[in-house]
Amino acid sequence: MFGYYMDLALRSLRRSPVLTALMVLAIAVGIGASMTTLTVMHLLSGDPLPGRSQHIFYPQVDPTSRLNPHSQPYDMMDYHSAVDLWSAQRADRQALITVSALRLTAPTVHQPALMAQMLSTTSDFFPMFAVPFQYGNAWTAQDDARHARVAVISSDLNNKLFQGSDSVGRTLWLKDADVRIVGVLAPWRPSPQFYEVVGGRFSDGDTASFYGRPEDVFMPFFSSLEVNDGGFNPFTCWNAPDPGVKLQNSPCVWVALWVQLDSAAKVSGYRDYLASYAEQQKALGRFARADNTRMFDLMQWLDFNRVVPSDVRLQTWLAFAFLAICLFNTIGLLLAKFLRRAGEIGVRRALGASRAAVFAQCLVEAATIGLLGGLGGLLLTLLGLWLIRRQPVEYAELIHLDPSMFGLTFALAIAASLLAGVLPALRASRIAPALQLKTL
Amino acid sequence: MEIRPIFASLRKHRIPAILIVLEIALACAVLCNAVFMIGKRIGDIQIPNAIDERGLSVVVLNGTDPKLAASDIPRNIAALRTIAGVQSVGVTSTLPLSRNNWGWSFGLKSDSAMTDKNTFNVSLYFLGVGADQTLGLQLKQGRFFNADEYADSTLGGSALPSAHVVLVTESLAHQLWPDKAALGQSIYSKPYYYTVVGVVADVVRPQASIHSTQRSYASTFYPLQPDATLGYYLLRSAPHDRARIVRAAEQKLGEINPAAVAKGKTFDDIRGQYFADMSSMAWMLVLVCVVMLAVTAFGIVGLTSFWVAQRRRQIGIRRAVGASRGDILSYFRTENFLLTGMGVVLGMALAFGINIYLMHHYEMDRMPWYYLPASAVALWLLGQLAVLGPALRAAAVPPVVATRSV
Incomplete structure (x- = not known):
């Protein structure tokens, strides 16, 4: 029929x-x-880290020394809070993050200098976010501690400077420093570029920039602060920074922390730890409020920033x-x-x-x-x-x-x-x- | 024109009639809101900006040695002046619509601090000597900075310059001091304070606000001696020289600053890039409107054609008993007028509802009332146009059809 x-x-x-x-x-x-x-x-x-995003968290504290007129903690942290929380190593993995631009040249490669975006982070970044490598490896926790002058570069940069060949072991000039390449990423394009999504609620819905490419250069957090000294910008400040004071000691927020917590017990444990840290800082007189801490998981954080x-x-x-x-x-x-x-x-x-x-x-x-x-x-x-x-x-x-x-x-x-x-x-x-x- | 028979016939074809009404209602609602969004975006894209946009080019110099800024900047400016066709050269820390925004909050009381509640956020433009003229700032009151103010103003690693003078835009002056002269007033952010020495025509911030034009003009200007933050080398020339001058300037700055990275563009490029996604969204909306109207029109054509074919005999009978061609024509046109009428009434209500929803959930303003009747009229015209073809075919049915069976 x-x-x-x-x-x-x-x-x-x-x-x-x-x-x-x-x-x-x-x-x-x-x-x-x-x-x-x-x-x-x-x-x-979509979920930029399918299967893992529920274990990735974004802790926040309120480091203001006066009562914060805004009821929410800032989208990033000041240097001391972020580094304190990172150093405590209470999570399964933890990575500090901040972004800056700096001049980059490759000796022996005849190309003009370029301004590169650099992600300053710590060694856990790569395994925590399942970043794929083409050549070499990430740097180690010892490299973080030793302030090693090493870098991981993107596949785009590797194609541009070295025509896609294995450039591990070669040297880059970053600003005025010699930095050795230890790893080259495979093409990696998370959607959105989730790990540095901040300030979405101030963007009037114009959030297309959250879908940009990852940085070209990745460097250990502490050595990059030495290499690109003065090249970092604050996300915002709660007091006017005094002239001549380093950003590390200024009343400004500019560092983010991501942590991986593999079980519900660890999540609640970390929340308690965050609260006790804020309590302790308040007792020390550094924080005005101890109750203004927050920890979203990755997808909640993306929702909060209304990334689409x-x-x-x-x-x-x-x-x-x-x-x-x-x-x-x-x-x-x-x-x-x-x-x-x-x-x-x-x-x-x-x-x-x-x-x-x-x-x-x-x-x-x-x-x-x-x-x-x-x-x-x-x-x-x-x-x-x-x-x-x-x-x-x-x-x-x-x-x-x-x-x-x-x-x-x-x-x-x-x-x-x-x-x-x-x-x-x-x-x-x-x-x-x-x-x-x-x-x- | 008797409309009762039309209603009688529509009642017989209730479902197709309801569908066409719904289609027109939805089309009307979408059209209103889409046209409103297009208009808003075009308005945003054309935001006025009182600098010499047509004659301005810029080379951004990055990666220089901050310690050498005091000697490098005058040398670079002198080199750029030698390019043929360049009328003036200056340095600034940023440009309107460059997205490179340095904001600060000020208050109007002498003990205001940047975190106080009643402060207002402004964008800071640091100007080197000659930048006011190169930008083409239009002075409305007061004066520009003098040579001493430029020479004495330093940054020294802090966020704000050591000078105590500022230029503000007209909109900002009006917003801060609505009922007194802005000249001589001061803005404060402990420990800094600045006194207004001049008011300039409205210059957009590096990052314009899509919500309020007033906020988009919250720009302030400060003098600064040669400093590493002054990385925007501005060149003013006749508009047709810009392409050549950008290339020459980029090359020249690259040559004398081998360690730095020079990137040049015209101000038109900066504006184009800033609004690129906005204009592509506007074009997409236009495309959607056109296709949607076409689909609606073809729907009307198709449905009316069927009704005409279905009623050939009735039309023949009407013609045989004395109806003129005009009567038949106006029958179908009136029918369409009624259907579209019901559609747009429903559509206007829907459009209003959608606008309210968008206002709550998206960055949208209230739609002015005249969009509703305007799009109603547009759909009425579209309906009449669409029905014309089938109606003319109906009018052409000869009376003799009545006497034939099938």
Whole structure:
């Protein structure tokens, strides 16, 4: 029976090619728009560390020495708090983080100096965030302690300076210091660049910059402070820094700490530790408040910073309103089309076709349109993603059609057109045969 | 025109009629909000900025030795002056829309500290000698800095310069001292204080605010002797010389500062980059609106065509009993007018609701009321245009159809 219905459907579609094209196009455009935005949304709102993110935490304390007018702790920490918490080594893994820019040249490579972004961090960073290596390894905890002049570089920088060859052991000039390369990363592009997401709530929804590339140079935290002395900037300050005072001793926040805690007991243990640290600092007179500590897990922290740009979220809403318009359109057209064939359906019913048979026949026709629309929608989705990849936004190069979204496109197309077909088919199947035969 | 028969016929086709009404309602709601967003973005992109944008180029010099700034900067400026076509050269710490923002909070009382509640956040522009002229700042009141103020003002590793003079923008002056002259007033942030010596036309901050233009103009200017923070070398020239001058200046600064990194661009590039994602979003919204309207129009065409085909006999009968072509034409047009009318009434309510939702959940302002009737009229026109083809075909049905069976 299905083959026969299929045949009928194709005949009916061929009989009014313009209308068929219109319906297919409407579904295709609706599917294309909603799948494009859904794919972007999916790629930008995903978990950057699947399977591990629930163990990664972002501790915060309030280091202000006067009562903080803002009720929340700052998004970063001052040097002393961050280093105290890091040195205590109470978590399974812990990494300090701060970012700066500095001049970089590679001796023996004939290329002009460039300003590189440098991530100052500690050795746990690489295993904690599962950062992949192409050559060499991360530096060790001893390197952190010895203030070793070593660095890990990105694969982009390695391609640029050394044409992708194994550059472990070679030397870079960072500002005025000789630094030895100990590791080269494999291409690594977390989405978002989660480990340095801060200040999202002050960005008015313009958060595309959270999806930028990781830094080109990674250096042990303490040795990088020596190498790029004076090159670091505070995130914000709670008092005017005195002239000539190093950033390390200034009333400013500029260092972040990430910790890995593998069990619920350790999480609550670390929360207690954070509270007791704040208590102790208050007793020492350094903190004004001991109760203003907080520890989000990674995904909570990303949510708190509302990392998905509001433009992207708006586009998703828009696309689904658009899909709804296209669906209404198709339902209306299908309904008109089926009802126009009332006479034909009346004859079939009179000759013994059941309601279910008429319903099935109409649904097959609707599904055929849906399938064609889905194919068109897939092509339009590819076009849409291609357009987004060409946009001047940081996340452009992250955008691609992944298999799950590919499947979803088709499921959505068929579901949409079946949905659009059910009501018209139902109406068509209820046509009273006698009335129609009389008018023939 | 009798509209009762139209209602009678619509009642018979209740579901298609409801669907088309819903489609128009949704289209109206989306159109209102999308056009409003497009307008807002175009407004943001074109934010006025009282410097000589058309003639300004910049080379950013990074990685210099801070200890040599006092001798390097005058030497660099002198070298840039020798480039043909350069009218003036100056150094600053940052530029409008460069995203390189150095902000500070000041109060109006002499004991204000930066963490006090009633302080206001401003962006700091440090100017080297000649930067005021190179930027093309427009003085509205008072004066620019004099040579002594430039020479005596140092940073010495602190956050703010040791001078005690400041230039503020007109908007900021009006916001801080709404009912008195800004000249001679002071802003404080213990232990620093600055007295306003001049008011300039509105210059945008390095990071504009999408919420309020007033906040976007909270810019302040301070004199500074040659210092490492002055890394933006500004060059002013005739607009058509800029491309050549940027290249020449980048090369020259690179040559005399071999250890540093020089990167040049025109101010138009800076503005373009700043608003790039905003303008691409605006274009996307335009595309969505156009396609959505096209889909809606084709939906109306398709549905009306069917109704026309379905009613050929009735139309023939009406024609046979005396209806003119005009009557048939106006029947379908009125029908469409009523459907669209119901759609836009629903759509305007929906548009208003969506706007309220977006105001709460996204960075959106209240939509001015006239967007609602405007998009209603647009959809009405679209409906009339879409129905014209099928309606003309209906009007062309000859009366003789009535006498034929099927």
